[in-house]
Amino acid sequence: MPETSPLIRSLRAAVEAAPADVPLRLHLAGLLLDAGQQADAVTEVAIALQQAPSDAEARALMVRAVGAAAPVEGSAPVETSTEPEGAATFNWGAAADQVKDVIPPRFVEEPLTEPLTTDGSGDPDGSPAWDVDAPGSVRLADVGGMREVKDRLEAAFLAPLRNPELRALYGKSLRGGLLLYGPPGCGKTFVARAVAGELGASFLSVSVNDVLDMWIGNSERNMHELFQTARRQAPCVVFLDELDALGGKRSRTQSAGMRNTVNQLLTELDGIDGGANEGVFVLAATNVPWDVDIALRRPGRFDRTLLVLPPDAPAREAILRYHLRERPIEKVDLGKLVKMTDGLSGADLAHLCETAAETALLDSVRTGVVRMIGMKDLVEAAKQTIPSTEPWFASARNVAMYANDGGMYDDLVAYLKKRRKL
Template sequence: MTDRGALDALRQAIEVSPDNLPLRRHLAEQLLAAGLLMDAEGQFREALALAPGDAGLATGLAEAFLRQGKNGAAIAALDRVADGPPKAGLILAKALVAEGDVPAARPRYWEAVARDAALADPAFEAALGHSQAPPVPVEEIDAEPPEGRVPSGTGSGVTFDDVAGMDEVKQTLRMKLLLPVQQPDLFAAYGKRAGGGVLLYGPPGCGKTHLARAAAGELGAGFISVGLSDILDMYIGSSERNLHSTFETARRNAPCVLFFDEVDALAARRSDMRHATNRQVVNQFLAELDGVEAGANEGVLVLAATNAPWYLDAAFRRPGRFDRLVFVPPPDAAARAAVLSLLCREVPLAEMDFRKVAGATDGFAGADLKGVVDRAVEAKLQEAMRAGRPLPLATGDLLDAARAARPTAVPEWMATARNYVMHANESGTWDDLLPWIGGKGR
């Protein structure tokens, strides 16, 4: 404990020299160490008034808030911290856990421990649901919100074997992203390095996110899923710093799949933006894709997904960035049958004709097919409860569910795509869509 006499002497010195920042900082830290939290809070506030951008002072204020149970205030205090000390991440993680947001807390904690191993807290790790820090950041993305955290855990457990159909798409991903990592010597002989970007686009619910996770699982690499809430910030400059920090995390953990979902929100056309701050986020994104130094992004495999590729700034399609646009189509009949088979793997089945069901679900996306299976299973569960025993799912059950369902997004998406393919395709960017909208190649 800090001696009370020493604290009184510091207070008296502050009264004489109220604008002495080092002295006020020292007093605030000593009050915090002594457990005089309200007094410490006041001194940190006064010090921040003298130095508003001081990350160390903001971290101290957040700790004072946290120890008083003011978790929301602690989070708010750290919102403005950029490139703060590792302890800031630990404090933020604890505040997030206290607020019930464990998924958001995990990446903050592991990042802090990676920077300063002395911050490791086994008891807190138990609260996070992991006993030790993962060697590579990986995220299981089945649980959607909250999205886009720098993840925790090891191995996604999903590979291309778990992706029905889409053989051409998977082959493109293998050649562009996976093989350069798996066979580096061969690719180096042709001047190719591991890394680069692929943009997956297509109707909602057709498996773009699932493909990204499978690519990471196929490689055995880390998987970082980035959401808008991880990047965009109300304070000027913070969004750019968040984006840089995300790429730095991926670079430290290469080989790593860095996945941006709904990327059109971060990479929209700059000509459509009214505010310079939004254009700066796009500029930062382009700079990170290029890498600040030669080879900086080697081993960082950047995947992005969007339902609206036509809204992306054209600069993102330059070679070395998202130079491969890969159309992820709605599943055809064979793929729908395979998807249904995968979805029913853990369901008790009678003799099942998945092809027949696939024929009744034309225009259904993968997400629609999951809805069909869920509907059929729920109806069968009600029958099983009445019968008092498990009953197998039959072809008729899936057909009944399919007749009651309607495809959600594919028809609308195709109508929009038709406009771009027929009227804004001078460069041939959207030629892959021609067979799907009834157009003709040039």
């Protein structure tokens, strides 16, 4: 079978579209081997083995593709008790050397050679390494739609920063952070990165796993080191993801360590002195703001909230364009698709595009002819996609009705009434 056969070309395209599909890659490798393309077959099998090292079919195909390597001088004999038949005479070390320029190493980090310190961190001084991203190119203009979110950010956060003279004239304080809340998968992290881009500031994203530590006192130290890093990198946007996990209500917390971590966060937000947090802008995100400790919501801390809702029509169009931009599509009616996807989150829309691509890929594998992703694939995928935001709105409705103290969730109430969900 020549390399230019339609089936091999189709399988190559299918593998490129689904690089994690090991059986599909092995099928391509077998055809390449039958066509006399040994080097290409070895490459495909090596990638498959990187993803599934214990796959018996992949190992057997590698033996067939590379052949039994000559024993390496001074090497120990290969044990045969646990290997499949045919593997006893195969030198896997020699095979790895042969394909080392084709595939990257399976592990990026070198093995830990330093003994663990008493706090279990493996770092001689115990200090965490925070990855601070340089000022990015993402701006609010890159966020599709979401006009209300942008206007609120401009009024509460960005306009005072851009106009220091007017800020001084009106006595507008920049103390306090901004809390983004709403259903999952609606772009809260992307909005935070866009704010950092607008400010030309570094970006430091933090999750609960970055801070919490099993050793007593380490979580508080991690929290302090986080803010110290941000102060050294100022101007810097600190983004605390899942704030309810880092700053949950202390009255519901049984762990003294968690309560101390919340106390440390409160201390860092206030700053050691009046100018400690100059140039440090703190944003946070949560799906459940009603579970955040009330002390974090008082003025001077996270006293400004912003509801980030499922994308509106312009935002959905931008998201769909983004996820389809490098896929083979034809005759896609985005306007119709946007109308069909009302209520879907950004994550739902990404899943929709992935499902449509999967359908077209499987058809191409079955028929042996690569076809484009059409409107029919996208419509069927849209019908199968259930909005992942519905459970969130079900619980948020109760909060909006019975726990909207001081009008904290007025924007949520307005949205639910508009959608006739309240």
